[in-house]
Amino acid sequence: MLTPLFGCVAVEPASTQLQIREFQTRTYPVRDSKLVMKALINALQDEGFIVKHANTELGLISATKETNVENPNFALLMGLFGGNEARWRKVAIVECSANVTEFGDETKVRVNFQVKTLDNRGEVMDARSVSDAEFYRQFFSKVDKSVFIQRQQL
Template identity: 45%
Template sequence: MKGIKYFGVAGVLLLIASLMGCATQQPIPEKTQLQIREFQTRTYDTNDYKMVMKAVLNTLQDDGYIIQQANVDLGLLTAKKEIDTTDKVMAGLSALSAALGGHGNDAR
C-alpha cells in the first residue's frame, strides 16, 4: 500500500512539474523611441571635444565606415558604409540552381 501511495504522490508532483513547463512567456513590451535613443546615447566625462570626436571617428573607420564630413565645432560626423550583396546573392542562386539540377548560368 505504501508503494502505491508514493507513486501517487510522485505522479502528482510530476504532473505539476510538467504543467509548470508549459507556462507561456509574457511578451516583451516594445521600447519607445525615447528609450531606444537613451540606450544609444553615451556621455563622456571630459570637456576635450577633439579627443571624443577622434575616438568616434576612429571607431567608425574601424567598423568599415567611410567618413564623408567631420565638423568638430558642431560635433557632427557624416559617414557611410557600402555593402556589396550582389556577389552573395548570385552565389546563393548558383548553388540553388546546381542543387536543383540546373546548369548554372547556361542559357538554353
C-alpha cells in the same frame, strides 16, 4: 524552431523614443569635444565605416559602411527564371550619424544607425533604424576604448 507552434513566446515590447535615445547616448568625463570626435571617428573607421562628413564646430559626424549581401546562387536563379523584372538583395548600407556636445565638464555623444538594403538595380528595398540596445552597447564599448587611447595619446 518549433516553439512558436507549441508554446507561448515572450515578445519584448517596443522601446519608447526616450529609451532609444538613452541607449544611443553616452557621456564621457572629459570636456574636449574634439578629442571625443577623433575617438569616435577612429572607432567608426576600425569598424570599416567611411567618414563622409565631420564638422567639429557643430559636433556632427556622418559615416557609411557598405556590405555585399548578394547570394550568387539566388541571383543566378532570379536572373534565369525572373527575367528582366527580377529583383534581389545586393548591398546593405549602414549609415551612422553622430552628435558630439560638450555639457559642463563632460562630453555627450549620441549616435544612431540606419540600415538600407539595395536591390540589383540600386533601388532601396527596405530601410530601418537600428534600435537594438545591445548593438549600441557594443559600439560604445569600442568608442570607450578609443577615447581612452586618445586621452593617453597612444
